[in-house]
Amino acid sequence: MSATDRPLRIAEIFGPTIQGEGALIGLPTVFVRAGGCDYRCSWCDSLHAVDSAFRDSWAAMSSTEVWARVRDLSGGRPLTVSISGGNPAIQDFGPLIAMGRAEGYGFALETQGSVARDWFAELSMLVLSPKPPSSGQVPDWAVFDDCLRAGQGASAVVMKIVIFDDTDYAWARDVADSYPDLPLVLQPGNPEVDPAVPVAAQDVADRLLWLVDKVTAEGWFRPRLLPQLHVMLWGNRRGV
Ligand SMILES: C[S@@+](CC[C@H](N)C(=O)[O-])C[C@H]1O[C@@H](n2cnc3c(N)ncnc32)[C@H](O)[C@@H]1O
Ligand SMILES: Nc1nc2[nH]cc(C(=O)O)c2c(=O)[nH]1
Numbered sequence: 141m142s143a144t145d146r147p148l149r150i151a152e153i154f155g156p157t158i159q160g161e162g163a164l165i166g167l168p169t170v171f172v173r174a175g176g177c178d179y180r181c182s183w184c185d186s187l188h189a190v191d192s193a194f195r196d197s198w199a200a201m202s203s204t205e206v207w208a209r210v211r212d213l214s215g216g217r218p219l220t221v222s223i224s225g226g227n228p229a230i231q232d233f234g235p236l237i238a239m240g241r242a243e244g245y246g247f248a249l250e251t252q253g254s255v256a257r258d259w260f261a262e263l264s265m266l267v268l269s270p271k272p273p274s275s276g277q278v279p280d281w282a283v284f285d286d287c288l289r290a291g292q293g294a295s296a297v298v299m300k301i302v303i304f305d306d307t308d309y310a311w312a313r314d315v316a317d318s319y320p321d322l323p324l325v326l327q328p329g330n331p332e333v334d335p336a337v338p339v340a341a342q343d344v345a346d347r348l349l350w351l352v353d354k355v356t357a358e359g360w361f362r363p364r365l366l367p368q369l370h371v372m373l374w375g376n377r378r379g380v
């Protein structure tokens with residue numbers, strides 16, 4: 141095994157599906173979900189990729205193996221691969237991204253902005269999702285700024301903030317003001333993350349409406365407001 145082909149901890153690889161969140165919403169994609177996270181958000185919807193209780197279900201795969209699976213799932217037809225987690229930035233996805241780019245694929249990365257990596261520059265989309273007060277996590281803004289600097293070579297960088305309540309909303313307004321040039325997406329929080337519990341699409345819509353009402357009432361016209369489209373379509377099912 142070469143130095144660039146050390147094993148990655150992979151919780152799941154699935155698709156093709158559609159990107160359910162953020163600026164690339166609706167775009168066909170294959171997901172690579174990394175195992176392990178340096179945060180423990182109170183409402184995390186992907187605990188199976190975070191909590192070490194699920195560690196035994198994660199696979200140790202080389203970048204070459206991950207790439208072969210992504211190519212197989214996409215039928216060898218280039219698309220934008222979504223790397224999420226867990227926090228994928230605690231591992232080295234540089235080699236995987238290089239392999240995919242050599243074959244015409246693009247890569248979007250979802251991370252909270254707590255670890256900066258050189259390979260952010262190789263992304264077609266860096267999604268930075270700093271965590272609001274309801275998560276119980278406190279962002280380190282110096283490291284967040286390192287992530288922004290590392291992502292300067294990426295084709296696009298977007299900030300996506302999850303909002304559960306009025307406190308999160310007020311926090312998001314302040315954070316947005318601190319980063320006036322970053323494209324901004326607000327996403328309502330999903331309080332029910334158990335894959336076994338069905339989610340009513342109307343509940344997802346209602347939470348988005350709550351946010352739409354707040355933003356329009358204040359005349360805050362900067363953020364794009366988006367639901368988790370995959371939750372509307374499939375609830376909290378895994379692998380979609
Ligand atoms: C599971 S995280 C993995 C990537 C990275 N750790 C992060 O948080 O950005 C992917 C996205 O899902 C969002 N998310 C997690 N739990 C959620 C929930 N209960 N409701 C809405 N969005 C959620 C996160 O904020 C993040 O934008
Ligand atoms: N379809 C779909 N879209 C998503 N966007 C972000 C996801 C994530 O868990 O990171 C996700 C996911 O798990 N599925």
Ligand code: SF4
Pocket residue numbers: 177178179180181184185186187190225226227252
């Ligand atoms: S940072 Fe992301 S993956 Fe980690 S616990 Fe929070 S929402 Fe879950």
Ligand SMILES: [Mg+2]
Pocket residue numbers: 185186
């Ligand atoms: Mg998710």
